[in-house]
Amino acid sequence: MTTVTSAAAATTAERDPAPAVRLTGVGKRFGDGPPVLDGVDLEIAHGELVCLIGASGCGKSTLLSLLAGLEPATTGDVVAEPAALMFQESALLPWLTASRNVELALKLRGVPREERRTRAAELLHLVRLGPPPGALRSPAGRREARRGDSGAADKRAHELSGGMRQRVALARALAQDRDLLLMDEPFAALDAITRDLLHDELERIWRATGRTIVFVTHNVREAVRLGQRVLLLSSRPGRVVHEWVVGDAGTTDPVALTGEITARLREEISRHAH
Amino acid sequence: MPTDARTWFTSGLSTEDKDRIADAVAHEPPADTGTDVTAGLxxxxxxxxxxxxxxxxxxxxxxPPLLAVAVVLVIWQAVVWSGVQPIWNLPGPREVAQAVGRAAQDGSLWEALTTSLSRGVLGFLAAVAIGTPLGIVVARVKWVRVAFGPIITGLQVLPSVAWVPAAIIWFGLSNGTVYFVVLMGAVPSVINGIVAGVDQVPPLLRSVGRVLGAGRLAMVTEIVLPAALPGYLAGLKQGWAFSWRSLMAAEIIAVGGSIGFGLGQFLDQGRQLADMALVFTAILLILAVGIAIELVVFAPVERAVLRRRGLRQDA
Known part of the structure; x- marks a missing residue:
């Protein structure tokens, strides 16, 4: 287990000439309210999977909005690759099938009509919701696909389970073809079995696609399970107060690390008791 | 993991990255265990x-509706038998059925029905064509809504029969009068339907549109309008109801000239002849058209839309 101080993190950062994300002294307040974020310094390299944890109200979601360019920062500099964003709710458009939801992302990106179906099928296959795209080229393959569970592509959100919806949402986010993928507690509403499986799926997809992922969660175990780095945000105002590097399996004891992060998180929360 | 998908994902990356990814993919756990568990779940x-x-x-x-009709017929007959009104003032189901038969035979029933129905449908379609773009503008442009919203709601509440005298003076006893009154009745409902539909679009879906990179136009056509469809349908249904009511009001008041013979005129004829069976026939026909349009047009469309979105469970 390695604990990196901010100074050490800064040195690592200097080595990366063009990170996927660089926040320098970023602050955000809404109207005349108290600052939600204050003095956030953060750097994320291409291809990294970074987990942000913090208690409720620490501005995690606000931070993602800044990264996604949905909100401007009040102070400081935000440099981020164009990002795709996934929400806690799948936010699938209820009138479209799973496949059409993915195709819409491609359409809004300007992908020509003929390509959209094939690419949507590829993406749904990637999240294990459809047959391999090649199978759809032959009539026999299409028949086969329709018989199996792979009919998910033609189902609407209300006909899918929560885990399947989130996988469709993931496919849709991947369809945006952006290097940076922001995930706002995407598995928080799922049951534990589904969540464990989706952790495996996300890791596999992350390795397969080489995306940079910023994953926000309030679940320490989830953060340790997924992240290469775990960043702790303080609450009111939100600021990166601590950072852990999760080493390879074997060198890091995830249980001990989870304990340590949980202790820090609790400490951070109890500061607000008075 | 299909090869073509992988090359597509990695097409923008450097060779090193690709090597790294290829390496990672090579260390992928056997695909089928995950597939089985995922598929099983x-x-x-x-x-x-x-x-x-x-x-x-x-x-x-x-x-159930057939049973309800039977109950209504029984009550009606019971009231007739009780003798609260002489039979020429309150005809029973049998007398009215005979009057319907006579009107069907001499053709007046079909003439009135087709005249009114075609006016009602045409007027309603015109109201939709006018109300829909206006509704989109009112829903999307803030100052238009603040300025005109109360007036439109006021017009929706105003019984459109109030326009009949003015319309007769402007357009005479012509179809112009009829259509004017129908439009004044239906357009505000269509506008308010679309505004209500747009207001009920969950903010999350708009965020999705923004995240997916929808511009102003795509936001309206791909996200807001489809999401507003259930509210819009409710507005259309109310718009039709107002069209039909306004049409009947206009037809009952405006008789003669080039205005033709619709169900309203049919009813007025019964009144002038003091033939209550004829009046009842007209009322039943007006009611029947309302029920038929609901059953044949609106109910199936509404059911299909709601079921597609999982807002309705029944088959």
Whole structure:
């Protein structure tokens, strides 16, 4: 287990000439309210999977909005690759099938009509919701696909389970073809079995696609399970107060690390008791 | 993991990255264990309900309204037999059925029905064509809404029969009068329907549109309008109801000239002849058209839209 101080993190950062994300002294307040974020310094390299944890109200979601360019920062500099964003709710458009939801992302990106179906099928296959795209080229393959569970592509959100919806949402986010993928507690509403499986799926997809992922969660175990780095945000105002590097399996004891992060998180929360 | 998908994902990356990814993919766990567990979980969590047969559903939906009609007929007949009104003032179901038969035979029933129905449908379609773009503008442009919203709601509340005298003076006893009154009745409902639909679009769906990179136009056509469809349909339904009512009001008041012979005129004729069976025939026909349009047009469309979105469970 390695604990990196901010100074050490800064040195690592200097080595990366063009990170996927660089926040320098970023602050955000809404109207005349108290600052939600204050003095956030953060750097994320291409291809990294970074987990942000913090208690409720620490501005995690606000931070993602800044990264996604949905909100401007009040102070400081935000440099981020164009990002795709996934929400806690799948936010699938209820009138479209799973496949059409993915195709819409491609359409809004300007992908020509003929390509959209094939690419949507590829993406749904990637999240294990459809047959391999090649199978759809032959009539026999299409028949086969329709018989199996792979009919998910033609189902609407209300006909899918929560885990399947989130996988469709993931496919849709991947369809945006952006290097940076922001995930706002995407598995928080799922049951534990589904969540464990989706952790495996996300890791596999992350390795397969080489995306940079910023994953926000309030679940320490989830953060340790997924992240290469775990960043702790303080609450009111939100600021990166601590950072852990999760080493390879074997060198890091995830249980001990989870304990340590949980202790820090609790400490951070109890500061607000008075 | 299909090869073509992988090359597509990695097309923008450097060689080093590709090597790294290829390395990672090579260390992928055997695909089928994950697939099996995932597929098993998907199968367990996907709602699987037995779909009842179409005939059974139709039967279950048909007999309660038929029973209700029978009850109404019995009560009607009982009131007639009680003698609160002389039979020439309050005809029973049998007398009215005979009057319907006579009107069908001499053709006046069909003339009135087709005249009114074609006016009602045309007027309603015109109201939709005018109200829909206006509704989109009112819903999307803030100052237009603040300025005109109360007036439109006021117009919706105003009984459009109030326009009949003015319309007769402007357009005479012509179709112009009829259509003017119908439009004044239906357009505000269509506008308010679309505004209500747009207001109910969950903010999350707009965020999705923004995240997916929808511009102003795509936001309206791909996200807001489809999301507003249930509210819009409710507005259309109300718009039709107002069209039909306004039409009847206009037809009953405006008789003669080039205005033609619709159900309203049919009813007025019964009044002038003091033939209550004829008046009842007209009322029943007006009612029947309302019910038929609801059953044939609006109910199926609404059911289909709501079921597609999982807002309605029944088959």
């Amino acid at each position: 998907d199968a367990l969590q996907t709602p699987a309900g037995a779909i009842p047969g179409a005939m059974a559903v139709a039967w279950r939906r048909v007999w």
